[in-house]
Amino acid sequence: MAGIADLVIANGLVVNADSRRLAHVAVDGGRVTAVVDAAEPVPAAERTIDAAGRAVIPGGIDAHCHVAQTTGGWRTLDDFAIASAAALWGGTTTILDFGIPRDSSETPLEAARHKLALAAESRCDVALHGAVVEWDETVPAQLEELAALGIRSVKMYMTNRGSTMADDDTVLRVMREMVRLDGLTYIHAEHDAMIVDCTQEHASAGRIGIAHLHETRPELAEEASVREVLALAQYTGAPVYFVHQSTPGAIDLVAEARARGLDAHSETCPHYLVLDDGVYSSQFPHWYACCPPMRSPETVAAVRRRFADGSVHTVSSDHSCYDLTQKRERADDVRQMPHGLPGVETRMPVAFTALADAWADREAHDGARLLERFVDLFAASPARINAIPGKGTIAPGYDADLVVFDPAEARTVDSAALHMGTDFSPFHGRVLRGWPQTVVAGGRVVLDEDGFHDPGPVGRFVERRGYAEFRDASGTGVRVPSIADQRGN
Numbered sequence: 092m093a094g095i096a097d098l099v100i101a102n103g104l105v106v107n108a109d110s111r112r113l114a115h116v117a118v119d120g121g122r123v124t125a126v127v128d129a130a131e132p133v134p135a136a137e138r139t140i141d142a143a144g145r146a147v148i149p150g151g152i153d154a155h156c157h158v159a160q161t162t163g164g165w166r167t168l169d170d171f172a173i174a175s176a177a178a179l180w181g182g183t184t185t186i187l188d189f190g191i192p193r194d195s196s197e198t199p200l201e202a203a204r205h206k207l208a209l210a211a212e213s214r215c216d217v218a219l220h221g222a223v224v225e226w227d228e229t230v231p232a233q234l235e236e237l238a239a240l241g242i243r244s245v246k247m248y249m250t251n252r253g254s255t256m257a258d259d260d261t262v263l264r265v266m267r268e269m270v271r272l273d274g275l276t277y278i279h280a281e282h283d284a285m286i287v288d289c290t291q292e293h294a295s296a297g298r299i300g301i302a303h304l305h306e307t308r309p310e311l312a313e314e315a316s317v318r319e320v321l322a323l324a325q326y327t328g329a330p331v332y333f334v335h336q337s338t339p340g341a342i343d344l345v346a347e348a349r350a351r352g353l354d355a356h357s358e359t360c361p362h363y364l365v366l367d368d369g370v371y372s373s374q375f376p377h378w379y380a381c382c383p384p385m386r387s388p389e390t391v392a393a394v395r396r397r398f399a400d401g402s403v404h405t406v407s408s409d410h411s412c413y414d415l416t417q418k419r420e421r422a423d424d425v426r427q428m429p430h431g432l433p434g435v436e437t438r439m440p441v442a443f444t445a446l447a448d449a450w451a452d453r454e455a456h457d458g459a460r461l462l463e464r465f466v467d468l469f470a471a472s473p474a475r476i477n478a479i480p481g482k483g484t485i486a487p488g489y490d491a492d493l494v495v496f497d498p499a500e501a502r503t504v505d506s507a508a509l510h511m512g513t514d515f516s517p518f519h520g521r522v523l524r525g526w527p528q529t530v531v532a533g534g535r536v537v538l539d540e541d542g543f544h545d546p547g548p549v550g551r552f553v554e555r556r557g558y559a560e561f562r563d564a565s566g567t568g569v570r571v572p573s574i575a576d577q578r579g580n
Contacts, residue, residue: 096136097534100493102129103142106462107149107484108471116147118491121534125487140529140539142495148466149483150184150492150532152473155334155358155407156435158186159209161193163254165429169412169512174435175214175550177511179537181436182527184215184492185482185553186410187473189246191222191255199223200233203242213550215532216490218479220277221245226261231268238272241554243478244332245269246277249316250286250382262320266329273557275477276324276331280316280341281308281383290426301376301422305368305384313383314340321348321355330354330558332476335409337363337383339393346402354558356476358405361441362432362517364398367391370517377418378517381409382430399449399464404476406442406468408434414513433511437504437518439494442469443525447498462498465525478561479553495529502526510543 098118105114105126113129117136127134158174160167169177178186188210190203197205199221210217221237223230223245234245245265247257257265262278269276290307293299298306317333321344324331336342336357345357362381367388370379379385386394397403411431421427434441443465450461474483481490501524506516530538535546556564 094135096124096134097138098491098531098536099134099136099139100142100147100495100531101133101139103145103147103495105147105485106466107486108463108467111460111462116485116493118531118534121491123485123487123489123491126485138536140495140536142529145495145497145528146462147485148462148494148496149470149485150494150530151182151439151469152185152187152477152479152482153178153183153408153410153435153438154187154405154473154477156186156188156410157431158188158410160189160191160411162191162429165413165417167412167431168414171210171213171217172548173510173512174410174412175217176543176545177436177509178215179530179532180510180543182439182494182496182530183435184530184532185218185479186215186435187218187220187477189220189222190242191246192224195225198233199230199245200236203237203240207552210550210552212548214537214546214548216551216553218477218553218555223247223261223265224255224257226264230265234265234268234272234274238274241552243273243555243557244275244277246279246334248279249320250279250281250283252283252287256283259323263323263327266323266327270327270329273559275558276329278320278331278333279335280313280320280333282312282315282319285309285312285315294426299424299426301380301425301428302371304380304425305371305386307425308382308384310338310340310386310390313338314344317341317344321345321353324355325353332356332358334358334407335360335363335383336403337386337394338390339397342394342397342402356404357402358407359394359398359403360407360409361434361438361445363391364395364445365391365441365521366517377415377422377428378515379432380418380425380428380430381432395445395449398468399446399453401464403468405473406438407473408438410435412511412513415515432517433513433515434517436509436511437516439469439527440502440523440525441518443498444523447524475561478556478558480556480561491531491534493531494527496525496527498525500524500526
């Protein structure tokens with residue numbers, strides 16, 4: 092019917108990264124069409140959801156997920172249907188996955204096309220990062236083709252020799268190409284020589300099981316690698332994004348580089364905000380096998396403070412869906428066991444709880460507000476840094492990706508009640524705040540008081556823009572093509 096919206100979220104506290112207001116949000120054709128002051132009448136709609144007393148924020152963007160990932164002899168147990176549904180359960184409406192070559196026979200372009208085909212089953216929108224392991228003369232043309240597909244970032248590992256590690260020559264050359272192509276370089280920063288040496292020393296002493304993981308990958312290895320990569324970024328002029336930063340020193344190095352004018356960004360993950368290395372002496376240490384490992388309580392507290400004060404720019408899950416059988420199989424040797432944690436569904440409540448707790452500890456807030464800071468970390472900055480059009484903001488013209496939640500509501504994590512395709516959560520038994528109550532993705536209500544409403548494989552492939560192009564543009568909402576449309580490219 093003319094003049095009647097598809098959906099209205101009424102009477103909520105609408106929060107963006109830079110503002111809040113009591114308002115009604117009107118949705119039509121999958122996009123936000125109006126944000127109307129709550130003092131005005133509720134617009135007519137086919138369906139109205141009353142959000143009184145609750146916050147309405149942009150749908151989350153998880154910029155670091157590993158879905159259906161094969162690394163060495165291990166494969167995660169999920170697929171895009173499972174992982175994307177879990178993301179929606181957790182208030183995340185867009186995920187960014189990686190096209191990482193599965194072995195030396197697969198090229199970066201082939202790896203990305205493989206992931207793009209798998210992503211056709213996604214329930215939420217998907218963007219992709221490329222990945223380069225080894226430089227050869229075909230890489231520049233492959234990166235050009237990836238950019239033409241809308242894949243405008245490339246990840247490289249500074250460790251994992253013999254599998255995914257890129258050497259310094261490769262990193263430098265790829266950075267130069269990303270500058271040429273107006274792209275973004277993603278970096279896993281851990282100093283490989285330090286880690287190999289430290290791990291070998293522990294193995295020689297018989298201290299190589301999961302209980303010693305945190306001892307084999309010292310904080311210095313992360314910070315030394317960040318320092319080296321920042322030098323390469325300064326030399327090449329490449330924008331750089333550091334994944335899963337776990338130490339205050341690493342975060343501070345990025346902050347210092349930004350103060351010198353470098354385009355550098357810090358990401359952390361929920362587990363580095365609430366879990367410390369005491370988990371490796373717990374009853375289930377294999378629940379916490381990831382790289383970097385959990386750090387000392389003092390380090391965790393310092394990272395959480397930086398999370399609150401603006402030094403960290405995004406929070407991502409680093410979702411990797413192994414199960415306990417896989418984790419236990421080689422828990423005797425951290426060099427052989429699969430590393431990574433399931434987390435795409437719990438990213439919102441863990442991050443919000445950690446931020447709220449850190450906020451409460453701050454002596455002064457400098458006029459900033461908790462919810463606005465959370466929106467920036469959860470949605471707005473991931474959209475801006477990754478040049479994702481039409482996302483991360485509630486405003487006319489933007490995609491109708493919305494989350495309604497009560498910041499005061501607390502729930503206890505029950506791993507058996509989660510939906511990530513595995514049998515554990517590293518946050519099992521924790522009381523967390525910030526769970527989504529209603530989730531709207533692309534204008535569809537996928538989660539409400541009646542439960543989850545599977546929309547089917549409707550997720551779209553999001554073509555990203557150039558890093559500098561997007562930074563310098565207004566970033567207004569733009570429609571994105573479907574994954575099916577992209578598969579023929």
